[in-house]
Amino acid sequence: MxxxxxxxxxxxxxxxxxxxxxxxxxxxxxxxxxxxxxxxxxxxxxxxxxxxxxxxxxxxxxxxxxxxxxxxxxxxxxxxxxxxxxxxxxxxxxxxxxxxxxxxxxxxxxxxxxxxxxxxxxxxxxxxxxxxxxxxxxxxxxxxxxxxxxxxxxxxxxxxxxxxxxxxxxxxxxxxxxxxxxxxxxxxxxxxxxxxxxxxxxxxxxxxxxxxxxxxxxxxxxxxxxxxxxxxxxxxxxxxxxxxxxxxxxxxxxxxxxxxxxxxxxxxxxxxxxxxxxxRPDLPDAAGGIGAALRAIAAGARWPVAVVEPADNPLSGGIGDTTALLRAWLDAGSALPAVFCFFHDPALVARAHAAGEGAAIDCMLGGRVAPEFGPPIPFRGRVARLTAGRFVNTGPMERGMAVDLGRTAVLEDGPLKVVIAETCQSANDPGWCDLHGIDPASVAVFMAKAKNHFHAAFGPLCGAIVAVDTPGPAPADLRRLDYVHVPRSFLLPDDAG
Structure with a gap:
């Protein structure tokens, strides 16, 4: 032509x-x-x-x-x-x-x-x-x-x-x-x-x-x-x-x-x-995954050890609202520094921004959209950081693309930091950590609503990555899902029931 x-x-x-x-x-x-x-x-x-x-x-x-x-x-x-x-x-x-x-x-x-x-x-x-x-x-x-x-x-x-x-x-x-x-x-x-x-x-x-x-x-x-x-x-x-x-x-x-x-x-x-x-995935539950992470750290694993929760992974259509992983961390009673990312809660973000950095906050985390995946968790702490939610990807996936999370807030209770955001988007790029003032190497356990994409940028930064299965809209155990249009024979035999 x-x-x-x-x-x-x-x-x-x-x-x-x-x-x-x-x-x-x-x-x-x-x-x-x-x-x-x-x-x-x-x-x-x-x-x-x-x-x-x-x-x-x-x-x-x-x-x-x-x-x-x-x-x-x-x-x-x-x-x-x-x-x-x-x-x-x-x-x-x-x-x-x-x-x-x-x-x-x-x-x-x-x-x-x-x-x-x-x-x-x-x-x-x-x-x-x-x-x-x-x-x-x-x-x-x-x-x-x-x-x-x-x-x-x-x-x-x-x-x-x-x-x-x-x-x-x-x-x-x-x-x-x-x-x-x-x-x-x-x-x-x-x-x-x-x-x-x-x-x-x-x-x-x-x-x-x-x-x-x-x-x-x-x-x-x-x-x-x-x-x-x-x-x-x-x-x-x-x-x-x-x-x-x-x-x-x-x-x-x-x-x-x-x-x-x-x-x-x-x-x-x-x-x-x-x-x-x-x-066929074979994943521990939240408590088992937290236990595996803590054992890895005790055995000398480099910080951070990540625990990822695919069942509420936003890039699998998760809702950013399930609470099983954070509840397992709190039940473990560890005093190690930890980050939980994240909860999708625009109203709580607005409240944190209205209160301002350094303000005390008493709130409920998660469980607002689908409490059947886990009830809300009471939280008392302070507003440690507020952001406009904008950064540029520096990792290998969508490198160079601008990201807008909406406004975010970092809530802190002792050694635990919990990030909340106005939109439901995964934390799969190191730019997310920079935005929130988080140095991954200073965090013992990094809990993320994420799955395989997390490995692209964070794999080299983590001493280990443990995946867990929890109640949520994207579980590893497909038997939890009530399919209407997918033939049961398409699932793996144990999943088909």
Whole structure:
């Protein structure tokens, strides 16, 4: 193609937890990421993100004239209120309609859920295809935990997903999609997509890609990708807390028409199922995890030893409100310095800011949203620090991106610090500690509502990381969840009951 390339870019990144009782609203998207046009790329330039990759791709290709449509994301949470979801999708599709395009790229998560539509990624892509016509190449990237409806393959020519967990390859994933899109525009390739559902839905606790079953599957996919006519092979683990008919593992292949994608899909699907038992998490409860941390410290482990609570991890759709881990720490009676991060409680944050730094505070922590996951905990202490909640990621995940937690407060009672925040977002970056005046090396036990992403930045800082299972909206024990749309046979045998 000799002239300009008319290129559209959009983004709708959200992970929905069906067991989170709080529907996500439009204001959650507007608060985290709500941009279009040059502003959307400017805010992400030189960051380790999908739009950071788009900005770099365009910087080196002056013939590509991009129009950036609505780009938005929100912290994971409950299903998105359907009317608000339609506002976003209508804007993206409306930006495409009635115009001629040569190429389109869309950054999605894949586990988006609406309160009415259980497969909104498929719906959005089908609407985009109808607006584009049959021939405009459409490339899409997904999170490793996407729940991909098979019909998505009818709407896109190029599909790929994250291959690392923690997800430190957002930039690389988008760039892979964009490079294939460039080849399709040039007429070098005519790609299509095959999706192979795998009848299995593992919890993601053992899905890290530094070692273990998911690392092996990523390596197998890379080997299969060398076959003639194969452009991309990605294994998706699915998202165990999305109760939808498409919540399952998936093998996705982007390929030419003559490639034997079906055989590759069958081999990889069998490889996923063969590792089924190895995805089973076996975690102690909160008391057991605190005990393990204290024993590790007594044996000489370097400070801090982290205890992470995946069942209320915000990046799994947690609510930032469960109390079992903090209660276990208080019951242990340790005098060691400790940090608990965090509780999501806007009203308490407002009260702390009104009181001011140094003020005494007598309050209840947690248990305000879903007391069935643990009742509130009485707390008496002082307001040690107040912040505006803004910092820039310095760790490997979304490096360079600005973060806005809303206002936060550090409450202190002797050697214990508890952070409360106006929004429900994970503490996965060292910038979070800097914001709150916390030196991790001076903390014996660092308790966090977090899971695998915590390892990316904090793994090198911690003497050990202990994961626990507690009552919450994202438990390791899937038997605690009342699925409606996921077949029990998709769960591990013990989880299926």
């Amino acid at each position: 000799a002239g300009e390339v008319r290129f559209a870019v959009g983004r709708l990144w959200y992970e929905g937890n069906s067991f989170n009782p709080i529907p996500a609203r439009l204001d959650a998207f507007r608060a985290r990421e709500w941009a279009k046009g040059p502003e959307a790329l400017a805010r992400c330039a030189d960051t380790a993100t999908e739009l950071g990759a788009v900005a770099e791709f365009l910087r080196e290709r002056p013939r590509w004239r991009a129009e950036v449509l609505r780009c938005t994301s929100a912290p994971p949470g409950g299903p998105v209120l359907q009317a608000d979801l339609e506002v976003i999708c209508d804007e993206i599709v409306g930006g495409l309609a009635g115009r001629d395009w040569d190429a389109v790229y869309l950054s999605l998560h894949g586990a988006l859920i609406g309160t009415g539509d259980l497969a909104p990624d498929r719906t959005l892509l089908a609407r985009m295809r109808a607006a584009l016509g049959p021939d405009v190449p459409l490339a899409v990237s997904f999170d490793m935990h996407g729940c991909l409806a098979p019909g998505i393959a009818d709407s896109v020519q190029i599909l790929t997903g994250y291959r690392t967990y923690p997800h430190v390859d957002m930039f690389a994933t988008a760039m892979r999609a964009l490079m294939l899109l460039e080849r399709a525009v040039a007429g070098e390739i005519r790609p299509r997509v095959t999706l192979a559902p795998v009848p299995m839905l593992p919890a993601s606790h053992l899905m890290r890609t530094d070692a273990g079953p998911m690392a092996e599957l990523v390596a197998l996919a890379a080997e299969e990708e060398r076959a003639p006519g194969i452009h991309d092979v990605t294994v998706f683990g699915g998202f165990a807390y999305a109760d939808t008919p498409n919540a399952h593992a998936t093998v996705a292949i982007c390929h030419e028409a003559g490639a034997d994608a079906g055989a590759i899909a069958r081999r990889l699907a069998d490889a996923v199922l063969a590792r089924r038992e190895r995805f």
